[in-house]
Structures are given as C-alpha cells and as structure tokens.
Amino acid sequence: MRAQALQLTGDFSIDALEYRELDVPEPGEGEVLVRISAASLNYRDLMVVRGHYNPRVQKPLTLCSDGAGEVVSVGKDVTTFQEGDRVVASFFLDWNDGPLQRNKPWPSALGEAQQGVLTTYRVLPTRALVRLPDQFTYEEGSTFPCAGVTAWNALTQFQPVDADSTVLLQGTGGVSIFGLQIARAFGARTIITSSSEDKLARARQLGASEVVNYRNTPEWDRAVSELTQKRGVTHILEVGGAGTLPLSLRAAAPGGLVAVIGILSGTEQPLSLLPLLMHSLQVQGIYVGSTAMLRDLVQFYADHQLKPVVDQVFPFAQAQDALRAMDKAGHFGKLVITLDDASN
Ligand SMILES: NC(=O)c1ccc[n+]([C@@H]2O[C@H](COP(=O)([O-])OP(=O)(O)OC[C@H]3O[C@@H](n4cnc5c(N)ncnc54)[C@H](OP(=O)(O)O)[C@@H]3O)[C@@H](O)[C@H]2O)c1
Numbered sequence: 001m002r003a004q005a006l007q008l009t010g011d012f013s014i015d016a017l018e019y020r021e022l023d024v025p026e027p028g029e030g031e032v033l034v035r036i037s038a039a040s041l042n043y044r045d046l047m048v049v050r051g052h053y054n055p056r057v058q059k060p061l062t063l064c065s066d067g068a069g070e071v072v073s074v075g076k077d078v079t080t081f082q083e084g085d086r087v088v089a090s091f092f093l094d095w096n097d098g099p100l101q102r103n104k105p106w107p108s109a110l111g112e113a114q115q116g117v118l119t120t121y122r123v124l125p126t127r128a129l130v131r132l133p134d135q136f137t138y139e140e141g142s143t144f145p146c147a148g149v150t151a152w153n154a155l156t157q158f159q160p161v162d163a164d165s166t167v168l169l170q171g172t173g174g175v176s177i178f179g180l181q182i183a184r185a186f187g188a189r190t191i192i193t194s195s196s197e198d199k200l201a202r203a204r205q206l207g208a209s210e211v212v213n214y215r216n217t218p219e220w221d222r223a224v225s226e227l228t229q230k231r232g233v234t235h236i237l238e239v240g241g242a243g244t245l246p247l248s249l250r251a252a253a254p255g256g257l258v259a260v261i262g263i264l265s266g267t268e269q270p271l272s273l274l275p276l277l278m279h280s281l282q283v284q285g286i287y288v289g290s291t292a293m294l295r296d297l298v299q300f301y302a303d304h305q306l307k308p309v310v311d312q313v314f315p316f317a318q319a320q321d322a323l324r325a326m327d328k329a330g331h332f333g334k335l336v337i338t339l340d341d342a343s344n
Contacts, residue, residue, distance in 0.1 A: 004342040005119035006319050007060040012051030014323045020060070025123040027075040032126060034087060035343060036069040037138035038313075039118045041326050041335045042146045042174060043264070048112055049323060057112060063319075064337075065091050065110040067117030068132055068141035078126055086132040088298065089117060090291040091145045093128045097292035099157070109288070118319065120343045130295045133302045143308040143334040144298055146288055147174030152297040153289035154237055154259035155182050159282065161235055163187030168224060168233040168251060170214075170240050172199040175261060177309045177333040179237045180206055182297075185304045188235075191227060193220055199332050206309070221247040228253070232279075237261055242269035249275040249283075257282045309333030316342040 003022045047053035068088040095107035132141040155161045167183035169176040169192040184207045192203045193214040200211040232253035243265030311331040314322040
C-alpha cells in the first residue's frame, strides 16, 4: 500500500505542485495512523504555495493543515484511540491547551513547519487529535481546525461573546462564516460585510442581523456606526489587515475587542492610534488556537446542532483547482478536498 500526496517540490506556484506516492508511515509511541478522508483549504495554504508565508519552507512539503479521517492503526502504547475512530487533527501538534506561552517552544503547524494532511495516510500524535462526532461528515469535520478555531479563540478566550454583544465579521470567507455562526449561537447581534450582494443574501439566510457591502460602502465603519446608533460593535474579527484595521478601530465600541487575525489587504498601513486609546480598545492578536479549543468548538457545534458551511468539495485529483478557486475568492465559507477518490 502506498500513500498519495500533493506536495510543494519546486517553484512556488499552484501549477508546479506535484502528486507523489509516499510510503505509508508506521505509527510510533503516542501516535496513530489516520486515513485522511478530507482536507479543507485556508487562505494560508495559498500563501504557502506562493512562498508568501515562509519562503524558506522545507520541500518537499505535503500541503494543508486541516484534515479529518479514520484511525486505521495505533502505536503500541496507545489506549485513547482505536481503529475505526473518527478524528480531526489540530492545526498545531504541540499547543495542547491554555494560552500561548512565551516560555514554551513555539508550536509548529501542519502544512508548513510540519508536513501537512493533503495525503491519504498521515501519522499523527494522539495529543493533537479530537474525536469527530458522527453527525459531521469528514468534509465538515476538516473545516474546524484553522478557520473554526481561530474564530472560536477570538470570540471566547478574551472577552467572551454573549447575548449583549454585537459582532462584526469582515467578508464571507472561512473565518468570518465560522464567526457568524458562533456569535449567533451565543445570541449576539451580528453585522457582516461582503463585496457581493449574493453572499450578503446568503449571510442573511445564515442569520446575520445586518449586512454592509464594503465595495459599495468603502467607509463601512460609518455604516456600522449608524446600525449601532453610534455605539459601535463589541467584537470585530479583523481579517482584512492593513486596509481594514483603521476602519475597525473606528467601528469598535468603547472597551471593545478587535481580534487581529488576517492580512487579506496587506500588512502595512499608517494608523491613527487615537480611536484605540480614546475608546480603551483591546487589540488582540490571534494565532489559530489549541487542541483544547478545537475540542470545545467541535462540542459546541454538536451541542448547538450547527454545521460548518462547506461551499464546494473538490476531488483530490482536482486539488489545484481548489487552490485556484480560493484565489478567485468566489467561495462562501469553506472549500474542501475529498481524498476518498485517492485512497486504496
Ligand atoms: N491569525 C490566524 O491565526 C489566522 C487564522 C486563519 C486565517 N487567518 C487569515 O485570515 C484571513 C482570512 O482567512 P480565510 O481562510 O477565512 O480566508 P478566505 O476564506 O479566503 O476569505 C476570503 C474572503 O475574505 C473577504 N475579503 C477579502 N478582502 C477583504 C477586505 N479587504 N475586507 C473585507 N473582507 C475581505 C472576501 O469576502 P467577500 O467575497 O464576501 O467580499 C473573500 O471572499 C487571511 O488573511 C488568513 O491568512 C489568520
């Protein structure tokens, strides 16, 4: 038996990616072998492929951080998982719980510092695995680790969102749609922005309280101010980056949380600090989250009978098209690759 994988081997481009056959690894102490059924894409995967995330990344590199599948064999000492268990892997193999700590080694992430999960068989340590309840398909389960945990971390670990909160989501990609579902499930009021009227209509169907088209309304912070009777929003999932942060600081309520997550519009921009200090804002950097957060998020979705939003599923043989689709940004929620066509 051989494993199939999509790897970055040479040039940093989608076209240069290579399908390769690998030996199926044996699980060691504390590890299990997972037959990966589905992997979901994050914007980061596109950055890795293009060399924008880490130009010194070790090649060959199997892509993708987010995968779900079935345990097919276990290492000798493993008692917590067994063959047939359905699992999803954490983004970081060694950030188990608690906050990121400066005195601990920097946690290493799948699909960049560590080989990724866009492969039919992957050995993973049990400490980084979470059980996937039967109510989720593997495609759905594969969406939780990066986008889902990031939104969960931002909304629950610093100023926990509640029914008195008003949460602003930027755009309708993976992180923002998870944020919309989570905020709504906590009873919060939600405002979501998008460049597309069709996507705003879908966001309304998902329960968004208010919508703003940021293409037609470039000063969307003013629209948010009006929608909140000048109070501002209590939480912002800031995925836009340099181009949106100044507006986010103006849209936040006094004492509000601006969770700095993404860099879709770049990383550098002159910034007025006045709204930050005059409104006593909490500007909080977010770097995905721990295995414990993944476990809590999966349980939360199960308890609230929520389903992650999967926009499109691509066969493994068309994984490069999935990356091209991510680049075009026509998706709403998550893009997923199924590996069931590649397993033997
Ligand atoms: N810090 C972390 O731990 C962490 C974790 C996950 C993701 N991220 C980062 O967060 C960002 C989003 O990731 P993702 O995986 O959710 O991406 P994604 O699924 O590719 O989201 C893309 C969507 O973002 C929206 N968008 C793009 N530019 C925008 C702008 N200037 N203002 C508002 N919305 C904009 C667009 O929505 P519409 O089409 O609706 O306009 C676009 O479709 C990326 O920069 C990613 O690297 C960071």
